[in-house]
Amino acid sequence: MKNLRIIALFALFFSGAACAGLTVAEQAAKARGLMLFNQYKAAQPELRIAAEGGNAEAQFYLAEDLRKEKQYITTEVYKWYEASAEQGDLYAMIRLGRSNGDLCRTMNNCPSEKKKPEEWLAEATTIAKEKADRGDAESLYIMYELTADRKLLEQSANAGNPVAQYRMAIGDRQGEGFLLPWKRQQSVETWFLASAKGGNPKAMMQLFGIYREKGDLEQARYWVEQAASTGYESGVYNYGYFLAVEPNTLGFTMDKTKGYALISLLKELDGGGAAQVDVEETLPQIAKDMTPKEIEHAIQFAKKWKNEHPPLSFYPEKIEF
Template identity: 45%
Template sequence: MYRLSGTGSDLCSVMGNCPPDHRTPGDWLLLGRKTAQALAEKGDSEAMYALYYLTNNFDWIEKSAEAGFPIAQYDLARLYDQGKGFFFTPWKRSERVEELAKKSAEGGCIKGIMLYQNLLEGKKDIEIYWTKKAVALGSAEAVYAYGSGLAHVPKDYGYPLDLVKGYGFIYMLLELDGGGGLKEYAEDILPDIASQMTAKQIEEAKAFAKEWKATHPPLSFFPPKLGF
């Protein structure tokens, strides 16, 4: 409903031949607000999140984050980081941003994991821990970061050297054909990784990739549902 409320004029509106039950973007907006409001009043945290975008009422995204909706926690952390909301001292703002990012990451939100990682400056062990979590959830970006890190290509980012797994993770990215540039990156660095490996290791890496795909979620870029 939110996306329908933001569309431009339908062709039938321009042509003047819409069916009797046709809804305009304004109709979808009102219906979306009504539907989400009813669910939010029953404690539905996702409905609270939707209401923020349907009404532009900042209270709703704060309520959704407080109710534990991971995507709302990520969005609210970003909004606070950009200066939204009031905090008596600057460090309270940064503390709240990190707290929300951590909660979002713990809730399995890929964007939350990435944001939390960015806030973990100098804490490499914890950052690697969250990269592995994102990899397990199917984040294509995390797979690239983890695979290239394990292979130490283009350089050592603090990951233990594992050419077989590194090659295997990057090899999986060759199947991505929906944009994002990761397939091209994979094609670029795979020869560099392979140059350090034996033929047997490369076959082991491909077998690892095949097993991983069979036991984990498919790779995704995880675009946002409503927000940014």
């Protein structure tokens, strides 16, 4: 199973408030741009449409995509971070606030700034603290990341933030906090379960691994299927693999058609990540025992699955703190 990174989850379908002010076409461009960004594909043309329409989230993600491409904060990257930050986006403020060590400063060619990095960081901290003091789960998590105060992480987790819940599980497993040895594993599972129930597919895959190791195959099957249903790349791959290649390992009924269909969907993730290595290795292994008619059925099943489920995603972190 692939190593799981700590992530922040951000859906591909947005509320009306998140897209306020955008035209229908700009909203569609934003949704597609974020989908492509989460698939490690070229997302700038779509994100730029929504960013130019004034959407702060699109401006942040456009800046992120440009920064990753250029490897440092260029004048254009800074412009979009600043536009997003000026609308109150905390993640854009944090990115600007942590730009002191950026390559542009080393090269002495940073863009002109309306505020210094420390001013942006101070503003982000002030806003996040105000919201955190009112119990806002995401702001509590941001304050934890800004201060490293684990009490804030636990408060965010108790307030229902799936990312904080995931981090609590990881921390407990690594020995953080004050827990009796025989209670630590239970705490790990409790936090992963809360995070998974909150929609975090990486927590779902952690539960899949835990229950598989315990021999609770019913729960292992349940959580790998749930992770796949979110569009999470690892969940889709593992669900397809255990249906078509090693069904007895989890107690599945062999289903090469469905397994082939699921893994074939991952061919779409050709913009980055390691998905293609798995596809190229596993798909021929499944196909060699299938008839042309079965493969055609699998192709039709894949189309149906794609229409009925969220887009495939690596669920990358929104920002690395």
